[in-house]
Amino acid sequence: MTAIVNMLEVVVTFVILAIIGRAILSWFVRDPSHPLLRLLTDVTEPILGPIRRLLPQTMMLDLSPLIAILVIQVLWRIIRELALAA
DSSP: OHHHHHHHHHHHHHHHHHHHHHHHHHHHOOOTTOHHHHHHHHHHHHHHHHHHHHSOOOTTOOOHHHHHHHHHHHHHHHHHHHHHHO
16 A cells, blocks of 8 residues: 555655645746646646636736645645544
8 A cells, every 4th residue: 555655656756756846836937838738737727727717817926836736735645534533
């Protein structure tokens, strides 16, 4: 069971880093066809899109990456504790 938890930890870490990378890269790269930005968008948009649709528009500030990271971390801690306790 710990091997599965460790593998999922890597996936969760990758997704969080992809979200952070996309947020930072969006400040500097304005070309949506940039290969790295396209990769990060493909990985993170299924997570950020639904959150973005639920949030109200706030002064051109996208809080969806912050909310996504917080939700992912809380869910991951719960799942990990349940998996390791079993």
